[in-house]
Amino acid sequence: MNLNFDLFILVASVLLFFSLIAxxxxxxxxxxxxxxxxxxxxxxxxxxxxxxxxxxxxAQYIGVVALNIILFSGGLDTRVSELxxxxxxxxxxxxxxxxxxALITGLFIYWLTNNILQSVTFSLLExxxxxxxxxxxxxxxxxxxxxxxxxxxxxxxxxxxxLESGSNDPMAFMITIVLLQLLNSPEISGWMVLLxxxxxxxxxxxAGYLLGKYAVRLINKINLDNDALYSVLMLTIMFFIxxxxxxxxxxxxxxxxxGGLMIGNHKVVHRRSTMRFFDGLTWLxxxxxxxxxxxxxxxxxLLPIAGVGIIVGLFMILVARPLTVFLSFAPFxxxxxxxxxFTSWVGLRGAVPIIFATYPWINEVPQAKMMFNIVxxxxxxxxxxxxxxVSTMAKxxxxxxxxxxxxxxxxxxxxxxxxxxxxxxxxxxxKEMLQQGSNLLNINLPEHTLVVMVKRKGRYFIPxxxxxxxxxxxxxxITDNEEAMRETYRQLxxxxxx
Numbered sequence: 457m458n459l460n461f462d463l464f465i466l467v468a469s470v471l472l473f474f475s476l477i478a479x480x481x482x483x484x485x486x487x488x489x490x491x492x493x494x495x496x497x498x499x500x501x502x503x504x505x506x507x508x509x510x511x512x513x514x515a516q517y518i519g520v521v522a523l524n525i526i527l528f529s530g531g532l533d534t535r536v537s538e539l540x541x542x543x544x545x546x547x548x549x550x551x552x553x554x555x556x557x558a559l560i561t562g563l564f565i566y567w568l569t570n571n572i573l574q575s576v577t578f579s580l581l582e583x584x585x586x587x588x589x590x591x592x593x594x595x596x597x598x599x600x601x602x603x604x605x606x607x608x609x610x611x612x613x614x615x616x617x618x619l620e621s622g623s624n625d626p627m628a629f630m631i632t633i634v635l636l637q638l639l640n641s642p643e644i645s646g647w648m649v650l651l652x653x654x655x656x657x658x659x660x661x662x663a664g665y666l667l668g669k670y671a672v673r674l675i676n677k678i679n680l681d682n683d684a685l686y687s688v689l690m691l692t693i694m695f696f697i698x699x700x701x702x703x704x705x706x707x708x709x710x711x712x713x714x715g716g717l718m719i720g721n722h723k724v725v726h727r728r729s730t731m732r733f734f735d736g737l738t739w740l741x742x743x744x745x746x747x748x749x750x751x752x753x754x755x756x757x758l759l760p761i762a763g764v765g766i767i768v769g770l771f772m773i774l775v776a777r778p779l780t781v782f783l784s785f786a787p788f789x790x791x792x793x794x795x796x797x798f799t800s801w802v803g804l805r806g807a808v809p810i811i812f813a814t815y816p817w818i819n820e821v822p823q824a825k826m827m828f829n830i831v832x833x834x835x836x837x838x839x840x841x842x843x844x845x846v847s848t849m850a851k852x853x854x855x856x857x858x859x860x861x862x863x864x865x866x867x868x869x870x871x872x873x874x875x876x877x878x879x880x881x882x883x884x885x886x887k888e889m890l891q892q893g894s895n896l897l898n899i900n901l902p903e904h905t906l907v908v909m910v911k912r913k914g915r916y917f918i919p920x921x922x923x924x925x926x927x928x929x930x931x932x933x934i935t936d937n938e939e940a941m942r943e944t945y946r947q948l949x950x951x952x953x954x
Contacts, residue, residue: 467507471500475743490806491839493743497750509751512814512828518748519811522741523625524712526595528694529734530622531716538615545788546619549799553620553784554591554627560776562587565768576764576826585635586827589813590772590834592628594806595621601804601846610855611795617802625808626710630656632812639821659706661714667697668718675724686726687733690719742807749810753832761826765833772834773841777803794853801849805831805838867911867930878934879941885929889948897921904936905944 478492500507509515539546562584569578578586598621608614633656634649671693680686694712701711724730758765778800785796813831816824850856868882892898896907896919909932910919919925935941 467500471496471747472743475747490742490746491836491843493746494750494836494839497747498753498755499750500747501751501753501755503755507751509748512752512817515748515752516811516814516818518741519745519807519814522745523595523709523808523811524694524698525734525738525741527622527625527709527713528697528716529738530595530618531713531718532720532731532734534615534618534622534717534720536717536721538612539619542612542616542619545785545791546616546623548787549616549620549781549784550624551627553780554624554631556780556783557772557776558584558588558591558628558631560587560779561590561768561772564771564776568767569764573764573767575760576823578823581635581639582821582823582827585632585639585816585821586830588628588631588635589816589827589831590628590805590809591631592624592808593617593621593803594808594835595625598802598804601843608856609798609850611791613795613798613855617799621804622713623710626656626660626707626713628808629709629812630707632815636815636819636821640819655705656707657710659704660701660708660710661706663701663704663706664697664711664714665718667693667700667711668715671697671715671719672722672724675719683726683729687730690730690734691737693719745807745811749807749832753829757825757829758833761829761833765830765837768830769834769837769841772805773801773803773838777801794855798849798853798855801842802846803838804842805835807835810835868909868932878936879938881933881935881941881944883931883933883944883948883950885925885927885931886950887927889950890925890927894924894926895921896923896925899925900947901933902940902943902947904940906934907931908934 475493475496478489478496498504502508502510562580565578565586566580566583569576569583595618598617630653634653637652638649674693675686675689678689680689694715697715698708698712702708778797781796781800781803785791785799791799809831810828813824813828817828821827847856866882868880889899892900899907901907907919910917910923910925911930911932912926912928925931933941933944935944
C-alpha cells in the first residue's frame, strides 16, 4: 500500500491512537504496553493490513533518536542518592554482565546451530554477534514496566535494575560494532579492537560527565524569554551530547545517559515542566519505535526460525541470565539469593536488541535478516514470559512492598519544587466529614495541615475558618510531607483513591 504524505499522517495518527488505547487496556490485564505497540505494528504491516515499510535504515534512525530520548529521560529521573548503595553492583552487571551474557549465549548458539539444529548454521563470530546484539536488557521495557506499575521493591532493586538497563545498552552496542568490524575485516588485530573498545567507553563517560556539568550552568544562566523554550534547550543539549561524543569516537548512548544523570541531579530552572515534556516525549517515541519495528518484520518469516528462537530465548531466560547475574554478584554479599533470582528474571529484551539487529542487516552481513528475525522473535518471547510476570515474581519472592498510591490531582493542578518537601493532596467533601458542622473549622484536620483553596461548581476561592462547606466541594490541602498527607486521609476516614 503506497501512501502519499497526507494519508501517511492520517494513518500514523490512527496507529498512535490505537496504541494508546491498547496500552491502557493492556495495563489493566498486566500485559506490557510495549508488546502491544509491537503487535499493532505487525498487524498494520505487510502481513496484516498491508502497509509497506521495509527500510532498516529508517527504522534504525528512529531507534537511535528514541533510544537517546529514553536514556536521557531515564538519567534525568534517576537520583544519584538512590544509586550509591548499588552503584558497584549495577556497573558490574552493566559491563561484565553484558560480556558474560554475550559469551555464554554465543557459545550456546554456535553449539546448537552446528550440532543439533539443521535449519540454520552460524559460525562462531556470527553466533557471538547474534548474542552480543541481545546481550543488554532493554531500558524502554524495564523503565516502562517498573514505573508504570509503581512497583516498590526491597533491597534497592528498582534503582539497581534501572541503572543496569540504562547503562548496559552502550556495552552491547560496542560489542555489536566490534564483532561487525571483525566479520567485515578479519585482519583487524585484537589490540586494535581492545583500544577501540576502551576509547568508546572512556570518551563516552568523560564527555557525558563534562557536557552534563556544563549544561547545568548553561541552562541556569541563559535566561530565555519563553519558559517553554527550556524544554527545547534540554532536547538540543541531549542531541549535542550524543552527536559530539559520537564524532570524537566515544559511545554516544553512554554519554547521553550520564549527561542526563548529571543534569537531573543538579538544580536547574523549570525542572518540573522539562521532566513532564520528556515523559511525554519518551512515551511518544517508544510508541513510534515499536510501531516501526513491528512494521519492519514480516510475520511469515518468523515461523521458520521459531524453533531456534524458542530454544535460544528460553536458554537466555533460564540459564544465561541467571548465570550471568550470580557470577557478576559473586563479589557482593549484600544482595540476598531472592534478590539475585528476581534480578535474573528482569532480564527483559525489547526494542534495543531489534535496533542493534538492523546494523548487520544494513552492513549486508550474511544471514543478517535471519538474525533480525531471531532477535525479534526472542524479544516477543521475553516480553510475554518475563514482562507479564514481573509483579508476580516480586510478590512470590517477597520482594515487593505495599505503598499507598499517590492520588492524582484532578481539580487543582499545582506542584512544588523538589527542594520543597511539603505535599499537596485533593479531597472531596462528603456528608460524613460534615457531621460535626459544615464550617471549615469543624473539619477534623491534623496539625500542620491547611486547606488553601476550595472549588465549588466551577468556582475557586480561598477559605477561612468560618467558610461554609458543601457536600461535593473539592479541597486543595497542603501538608508538611507525605506522611502528614497520609495522616490527613486517616483522620478524615477516607481512602486516597477516592
